[in-house]
Amino acid sequence: MPELPEVETTRRGLQPHLEQRRIQRISIRQPRLRWPVPETIQDHRGRRIERLERRGKYLIFRLEDEDYWLWHLGMSGSLRLLPASEAAARHEHVQIDLDDGQSLRYRDPRRFGALLTGRGDPLAHELLHRLGPEPLGDAFDADYLQARCRRRSSAIKQVIMDSRVVVGVGNIYACESLFLAGIHPGTRASRIGRERIERLTRAIRQVLAEAIEQGGTTLRDFTRSDGQPGYFAQQLNVYGRQGPCPRCGRALRRIVQAQRSTYYCPGCQH
């Protein structure tokens, strides 16, 4: 489900409700997520949540006293705030009760998500330390992307979805960015010239920024932390669509790349 805009939307929704709250109770109903939830997470009962941050698609909970949590939503995960007294819904694997009567609920039908603990610098965690730059940060520009594309023979779509190159671009936003940039998703990365790389860099930033403004994309069950859907789905040009291209009217196409669906317009993307 969640790509960078959905994770950032979640972070922004939760932040004012979580920061400075104290963890009163940690209930792990299903510890078997992508990796088992560490049992030692119970040691964090009573601790204060100091900061809620994001790196790529990971949420970072910085706790009082140098411990942290990494929370990844996988394909179908979502985090919501509900009164602690409310009964757990189906697939609600984790519940964190706070000191104000509210509780954080993690629901994840497919269980591809993860909740991990660590101590010290979260950016040094093995899952984070090789990640590429944030697409909305200064380090992600045309010079950088061009350098990373130079020796890559694979399709440009795979390259922009590679978290070592740039974080947060999943299947939806890769398709949408390539449409905006007018680049065919199967183009070998090394064969894309400077001007097109510049267009692609701008397109990725634009698509992600607009999606965040719209509260992310809700296709099926993604909800923001307050239960509302995200509205970017209305602005998708190609992802999940069939029929005429909204720009040129030619029939949109669906192909498979790396076992994932790719949507594009054969008229607008070369």
Add this chain to the structure above:
DNA sequence: CCGGACGCCTGTCGGC
């Protein structure tokens, strides 16, 4: 190093 395939899970949908 790169690239591609696999598997982890559950739910939904379309076709027969």
Add this chain to the structure above:
DNA sequence: TGCCGACAGGCGTCCG
């Protein structure tokens, strides 16, 4: 109605 395959917003791991 039931069954079966395809597909779904991710990504670490394995193998060549």
